[in-house]
Amino acid sequence: MFKMNGLGIDIVDLSRHEFDDRQFAKRYMTKLEYENFLCCESKQAQRNYMGCIWSLKEAIIKAVNHEYLFSEIEIILTKEAPMCQLKNHTLFLSVSFEKTIVVAIAIGFKSSNGNEL
Numbered sequence: 001m002f003k004m005n006g007l008g009i010d011i012v013d014l015s016r017h018e019f020d021d022r023q024f025a026k027r028y029m030t031k032l033e034y035e036n037f038l039c040c041e042s043k044q045a046q047r048n049y050m051g052c053i054w055s056l057k058e059a060i061i062k063a064v065n066h067e068y069l070f071s072e073i074e075i076i077l078t079k080e081a082p083m084c085q086l087k088n089h090t091l092f093l094s095v096s097f098e099k100t101i102v103v104a105i106a107i108g109f110k111s112s113n114g115n116e117l
Helices: 024-027 032-038 041-061
Strands: 002-013 090-098 100-110
Touching: 002 041, 024 041, 024 090, 032 041, 041 090, 041 100
Parallel strands: none
Antiparallel strands: 002 100, 090 100
């Protein structure tokens, strides 16, 4: 039997100056995320990518009761939905943009016997 064990929501304003700082991005992103960040075609695309990753990680941290650090969480953006694999947690993620605002939600599930969904 599976039960929801956490819900995280985060809202980010893309105008935050940190999202233009490559050192800031490198500090909070995994190697793969940072490589994807550097491949963005424009500063605005980098800002959008960083805001998306930041907001999703904040939502995940809230959903799993602060069990992980930013650097331990890797987000993979797909056409269908963002994905993240964490030990002992199954997560459902969603992210949405509206002009300069990003909203992310993470719902975490655990089974009563410790298995993932």
